[in-house]
Amino acid sequence: MRLIDRSSLLPLAVGIAAALTLAACSAPGSGDSGTTDASAAAPAADASSAAAAPAAPDGPLVVYSERKPPLLDPILAAYTAETGVQIETRIDGADALIERLAAEGANTPADLLITVDAGNLYQAAERDLLAPTSSPVLEANVPANLRDAQGRWFGLSERARTIMYAKDRVDPATLSTYEALAEPQWKGKLCLRSSAKVYNQSLVATMIERLGADATREVLKGWVANLAAPPFADDTLLLQAIAAGQCEVGVTNTYYLGRLIKEDAAFAVAPFWPNQADAGVHVNISGGGVVAASDRPEQAKALLEWLASDTVQAKFAGLNYEYPVKPGMELDPIVSAWGEFKADPVDIAVAGRRQAEAVMLMNEAGWR
Numbered sequence: 419m420r421l422i423d424r425s426s427l428l429p430l431a432v433g434i435a436a437a438l439t440l441a442a443c444s445a446p447g448s449g450d451s452g453t454t455d456a457s458a459a460a461p462a463a464d465a466s467s468a469a470a471a472p473a474a475p476d477g478p479l480v481v482y483s484e485r486k487p488p489l490l491d492p493i494l495a496a497y498t499a500e501t502g503v504q505i506e507t508r509i510d511g512a513d514a515l516i517e518r519l520a521a522e523g524a525n526t527p528a529d530l531l532i533t534v535d536a537g538n539l540y541q542a543a544e545r546d547l548l549a550p551t552s553s554p555v556l557e558a559n560v561p562a563n564l565r566d567a568q569g570r571w572f573g574l575s576e577r578a579r580t581i582m583y584a585k586d587r588v589d590p591a592t593l594s595t596y597e598a599l600a601e602p603q604w605k606g607k608l609c610l611r612s613s614a615k616v617y618n619q620s621l622v623a624t625m626i627e628r629l630g631a632d633a634t635r636e637v638l639k640g641w642v643a644n645l646a647a648p649p650f651a652d653d654t655l656l657l658q659a660i661a662a663g664q665c666e667v668g669v670t671n672t673y674y675l676g677r678l679i680k681e682d683a684a685f686a687v688a689p690f691w692p693n694q695a696d697a698g699v700h701v702n703i704s705g706g707g708v709v710a711a712s713d714r715p716e717q718a719k720a721l722l723e724w725l726a727s728d729t730v731q732a733k734f735a736g737l738n739y740e741y742p743v744k745p746g747m748e749l750d751p752i753v754s755a756w757g758e759f760k761a762d763p764v765d766i767a768v769a770g771r772r773q774a775e776a777v778m779l780m781n782e783a784g785w786r
């Protein structure tokens with residue numbers, strides 16, 4: 419079993435066809451349309467009655483997405499082909515999208531927000547920009563620790579942030595835990611990405627949850643003391659630095675390695691699954707939530723359900739060498755070659771809840 423402590427999954431009682439039965443809900447002018455219970459689905463409304471509506475309910479479904487077009491467009495095109503629902507996307511960084519949602523308020527054209535990292539989704543929910551959504555499909559397919567308890571966001575793919583090592587220079591038997599990378603044996607051999615990246619903030623947030631602030635601070639100090647180079651701007655550069663011999667080990671998301679292996683099957687870096695005797699590998703999500711001010715929350719929910727469905731999960735994750743959130747789905751061959759691992763079952767909302775604390779500890783440790 420790759421992942422532990424998953425909520426037991428109900429069989430998909432609702433077929434994909436049923437999941438795609440869109441309640442053409444339009445609530446003209448409704449600002450905080452948080453009503454998303456299936457039983458509250460409005461019958462097909464007359465969109466033309468939306469005379470004074472800030473966003474035309476009969477226009478396309480609008481997705482604000484941090485997930486990049488090559489990873490999203492083919493999926494959304496398949497949804498349009500299946501359902502006839504037209505979709506428009508606005509692509510930007512999570513911070514920019516969240517600020518935009520907040521500034522647009524009730525007038526936002528957005529129906530669905532998709533970001534990477536639970537920390538971002540948590541912040542959007544904290545600012546009341548996402549609507550609580552109740553969905554048996556989402557609750558069955560998305561493990562409880564990878565979605566908001568109030569249904570304001572749901573993981574759609576899983577991203578493991580793990581230890582990477584130079585295959586030709588590091589014996590994986592010398593690796594064990596994230597914490598052990600702070601030990602003197604890795605002095606001058608470790609590479610890290612910038613602490614400004616939310617991925618690292620989320621990793622540290624889960625460490626604080628698990629180890630406490632004092633122990634985490636010591637680990638971070640050890641990591642900084644072991645750095646072979648100043649922190650990298652992105653995971654790809656870091657992996658290339660390991661391959662090139664600048665560092666022996668590092669911490670990155672696995673899909674960046676997947677992309678590099680796709681380009682060059684001989685790329686000489688491999689993932690190591692740490693903490694298998696205790697917490698497990700840190701996994702984060704890309705995911706989405708229904709926008710609180712959406713004028714068609716039922717349609718937005720239907721798209722979310724479709725993204726979490728059996729038929730779409732493998733493709734959604736596979737396009738980026740990630741892991742489906744729904745267990746048991748097929749993996750890309752590059753990904754499955756890395757083997758199974760135990761994932762940290764922590765409630766990933768902690769990535770947001772402890773983000774400020776994580777940033778503070780990283781600063782204290784001198785992690786730039």
Ligand code: FE
Binds near residue numbers: 534671
């Ligand atoms: Fe990324």
